[in-house]
Amino acid sequence: MSIGMVLLAGGVGKRMGKPAPKQFLLLGGKPLIIHVAEAISGIDSIGEIVVTCPAEHIDDTAALLRNHGLDRRIRCVAGGASRQESVQLGLAALSACDTVIIHEAVRPLVSSADFQALIADAAPNAFYGIQIPFTVLRGRGKVEGILDRDELVNVQLPQKFAYAPLVKAHAEAAAAGESYTEDASLFYARGAGEVKILKGSERNLKITHPSDLITAEALYADWRGGGG
Amino acid sequence: MSRVCVITGASQGIGRAAAIRMAAEPDISHLILVARNGEGLEETKRMIGATKAKVESIAMDLSDLDAIPELVKGIHERHGSIDLLLNIAGYAEPKSLLDTTDENIRTTYAVNVFSMLAMIREAVRYMRGRPGKILNVASTAATTSRPGWIAYASSKAAVVSLSQTLADELAGTGIKVYVVSPGRCATELRQKLAPEEDPNTIMQPSQVAEVIASLLRGGENTLDGQNIIVRQQS
Numbered sequence: 001m002s003i004g005m006v007l008l009a010g011g012v013g014k015r016m017g018k019p020a021p022k023q024f025l026l027l028g029g030k031p032l033i034i035h036v037a038e039a040i041s042g043i044d045s046i047g048e049i050v051v052t053c054p055a056e057h058i059d060d061t062a063a064l065l066r067n068h069g070l071d072r073r074i075r076c077v078a079g080g081a082s083r084q085e086s087v088q089l090g091l092a093a094l095s096a097c098d099t100v101i102i103h104e105a106v107r108p109l110v111s112s113a114d115f116q117a118l119i120a121d122a123a124p125n126a127f128y129g130i131q132i133p134f135t136v137l138r139g140r141g142k143v144e145g146i147l148d149r150d151e152l153v154n155v156q157l158p159q160k161f162a163y164a165p166l167v168k169a170h171a172e173a174a175a176a177g178e179s180y181t182e183d184a185s186l187f188y189a190r191g192a193g194e195v196k197i198l199k200g201s202e203r204n205l206k207i208t209h210p211s212d213l214i215t216a217e218a219l220y221a222d223w224r225g226g227g228g
Numbered sequence: 229m230s231r232v233c234v235i236t237g238a239s240q241g242i243g244r245a246a247a248i249r250m251a252a253e254p255d256i257s258h259l260i261l262v263a264r265n266g267e268g269l270e271e272t273k274r275m276i277g278a279t280k281a282k283v284e285s286i287a288m289d290l291s292d293l294d295a296i297p298e299l300v301k302g303i304h305e306r307h308g309s310i311d312l313l314l315n316i317a318g319y320a321e322p323k324s325l326l327d328t329t330d331e332n333i334r335t336t337y338a339v340n341v342f343s344m345l346a347m348i349r350e351a352v353r354y355m356r357g358r359p360g361k362i363l364n365v366a367s368t369a370a371t372t373s374r375p376g377w378i379a380y381a382s383s384k385a386a387v388v389s390l391s392q393t394l395a396d397e398l399a400g401t402g403i404k405v406y407v408v409s410p411g412r413c414a415t416e417l418r419q420k421l422a423p424e425e426d427p428n429t430i431m432q433p434s435q436v437a438e439v440i441a442s443l444l445r446g447g448e449n450t451l452d453g454q455n456i457i458v459r460q461q462s
């Protein structure tokens with residue numbers, strides 16, 4: 001089975017309110033993207049990795065990975081205007097493969113074991129999800145409906161999909177002008193196949209808001225120094 | 229008594245706030261502001277506004293160590309004395325170890341350590357025999373581990389060390405050496421170190437300037453040679 005990977009580093013931080021792309025922010029003294037590159041560096045079953053990043057940061061990102069000795073198999077390409085478009089461009093830049101792993105640089109606390117378990121799982125399409133520990137209601141300005149949180153899942157990355165159906169689903173979604181915030185939704189909505197939910201971890205935090213980095217520092221310190 | 233006060237890094241941030249605050253001290257007769265950005269220095273001058281102190285701004289790159297003896301000599305010639313030296317200029321380029329280039333190390337140490345030491349050495353030539361004060365700005369990063377800030381944090385450790393050593397070495401000459409270590413403070417440098425932080429939630433430069441001014445008053449003579457931490461407990 002051939003495995004490719006798309007690593008999203010394409011968002012110029014919209015919510016962080018600062019111009020520096022988030023993959024360059026330091027966590028425990030290392031850029032976020034380096035944490036991810038280290039987690040995948042020992043996984044030889046992944047043949048080819050495409051990093052999508054803003055066009056103006058392709059060179060910096062490639063140089064950073066090279067400088068850390070983590071550029072093996074990795075190619076940087078320009079991302080798109082939306083996350084969905086970046087995935088599509090990343091998929092197009094990969095050589096055809098059986099399976100593709102999708103991850104994002106802003107989830108630096110992912111472990112090598114997370115990738116390995118995802119790859120090893122028998123399901124062709126799968127992602128990590130965790131429960132939603134708070135109440136979510138439907139509404140805009142006023143309550144318009146109640147959602148049963150037992151039926152909800154907080155979608156994490158990494159994710160894994162059969163390559164050809166995902167490429168097809170993306171093409172169809174783009175043609176139909178549909179937009180999705182991540183690929184499990186897109187894959188499901190386009191009827192591309194069943195997607196299994198694996199048990200994710202609270203630690204696999206996404207760095208979105210400034211406070212997430214503070215939380216991530218604490219989680220990272222605990223993880224690194226944990227035990228005893 | 230009137231005193232001549234030299235401030236490096238006065239074009240913005242903590243150095244600017246210190247310049248504004250020092251201008252309000254009744255015994256400051258001359259303020260000499262040094263940094264690279266001449267416009268920033270002029271803006272500091274404008275912000276100082278009406279003052280009885282004579283204000284001179286000197287735009288120069290302090291990492292050019294060879295120029296420092298002439299700089300200090302010129303200041304002494306033009307103003308007749310050097311009584312207070314505030315070494316506030318600082319540089320930071322946070323990077324992981326592998327991304328810390330030689331140029332980053334050189335610039336960081338040139339601005340934060342070498343130029344400071346050269347400024348002190350040259351100023352002391354003219355300060356000896358007078359009750360002068362030297363104040364160096366280090367950082368809380370000097371004494372706690374800061375992954376990702378290796379050049380900056382280690383350079384600030386050198387600032388604490390050189391300050392404490394010189395406080396002892398110069399004891400008896402009438403010159404007191406102070407070192408203050410601010411915690412996070414809302415300036416451009418801090419934005420480089422913590423780009424994701426909201427500057428409105430942290431200590432402001434004027435708060436550090438207030439502490440600096442109090443240390444430099446004639447009556448204060450007990451806090452030299454100690455690493456004084458200045459931070460806002462929130």
Ligand SMILES: NC(=O)c1ccc[n+]([C@@H]2O[C@H](COP(=O)([O-])OP(=O)(O)OC[C@H]3O[C@@H](n4cnc5c(N)ncnc54)[C@H](OP(=O)(O)O)[C@@H]3O)[C@@H](O)[C@H]2O)c1
Nearest residue numbers: 237239241242263264265289290317318367412413415417
């Ligand atoms: N902000 C904090 O959280 C914090 C915490 C602890 C310690 N500190 C220290 O506080 C001091 C002041 O920094 P800041 O926070 O106010 O930052 P800042 O706003 O970036 O100011 C740095 C000052 O240093 C000057 N400078 C830098 N390189 C120079 C060079 N080659 N030659 C001459 N001047 C130079 C800059 O002027 P030009 O660019 O015009 O040259 C500027 O006036 C620094 O020593 C810093 O390490 C800051």
